[in-house]
Amino acid sequence: MSPDGRGELGRATIVPMPDPTAALQAVRTSTADLLKGLEEHRWSDDELRAPSRCAGWTRGHVLTHLARNADGIAATLAGALRGEVVPRYPGGGRGRDQEIEDGAPRPALALLADVSESAERLDRVFGAVQEAGRWDARTDGGLTAADWPARRLREVEIHRVDLAGDYGPDRWPPLLVAELLPGVMTSLAERVATGVHVVVDAAGSVAPEPAGQEWTVGDGAVEVRGPDWAVLAWATGRGAAATGLGEAPGLAPWR
Template identity: 35%
Template sequence: MPDAAPDHIARAFDLRHSFTTFTQRSGAASVSSMIDHAHDLASVRDATDRLLTAAAKLDNASTAEPSRLPGWTRGHVLAHLARNADALVNVLEGRPMYVDGEARDSDIERDAPRPLDVQLTDLRDSAARFQATGAAPADWSRTVELRNGVTDSGARVPFRRWIEVELHHVDLGIGYELEDLPAEFTERETDFLAERFAGHPDVPPTRLTDGTHAWSTGRAADAPSITVTGPAADLLGWLAGRRDGSGLTVEGGALPGLPPL
């Protein structure tokens, strides 16, 4: 069974806590007007196609090998992705995302050992269900409920799924790296993660930059005390818990420790 480390990451991108800070500060209805859900649904479809094409090159033995998430095999990651698609269908249709946390975890454990062809069929079918639900007429400005009382705009749900597919594709460890992520995705996810830690009392005032874009995060201050500079993929990897920050340059102090997502 996976240990605590992958669960922290899976929670973040399984949306137990994702977007909580942004939603609370900005309000779901106002955010929805800035989100192009149809564009994000198309991006999810493209990302899913890339993942399925890459995963089809595996075999049963390699599917059972460890992923980059400690304690999870590649089968765990594929099972999680399939069940998350169905969970987000539940969200869009007004049902609880999962029956409860135990059911979510037991479903992943149940499905993780399946043969590769079964995994791929399940992932393909669940992704199609998500796309079909997203294509149905709906009020995308409505507020939807995720887990643990977290709410957000319905329009943001496709981007949430995009996060799942892209980052867990990287987590499979099959040749898709953070550097391969679409530039738009990297920038938007960095926007969110910087906002996620904004105002956090345990994170010093910090400026992040990839040389083209800049973000502020951490405790509020007149000016940031620390500047973290590096390639976009390394910044995202550090913020998302996928890299240790060794590829980043830090001025004004040590690289801040980030709290669990």
């Protein structure tokens, strides 16, 4: 994620990845739900140029990012199947950012088609990796192919909340919350200006066995307590979309 909280999610967070087959099924479900929601919502051109929950980005920026992220992952996975390490973004971060800026103002029909078609291309490559049994293939960023289903799941689910529609973090899938929350919390001390004690309540949580998770920073003077999805929303900078926490201190952007 960039310094203002946009873009690639969790690049500096070390998180054990779930089984790629389970993550692939989850990302397929999430992608289908995203596309269905976009079709049902039918945002106008003007609505897609309105601000998203990502500072400085419109909904058009978010959708363009999702499409280019899909194509980038597809490119590095296709390269891995050929025994090559291919960068997701040949132009680097600057080139990626420019593609997002260029694509964001497009009409609604073009944006939605781009998200759908890029997701289909990525799914075909995921299927090819699975069929070939090549989840161990090396890819961009020092990762293996097995890492990418979970990373794509993060992008789809978190940026769907950023679209500021009717989809909230309380609908995040259990696999995402269980996989991502512990890793995100490892950087909490670097991002909060006061002592906090964070407690996950079992009531309302979505991940298996959420009770007992807690983290303390400094003197733990401020308690942040709620279901796992709400804690994750706060920890990833999406607290404004969460309704299960009450007052919680602000955080520096999650990278």
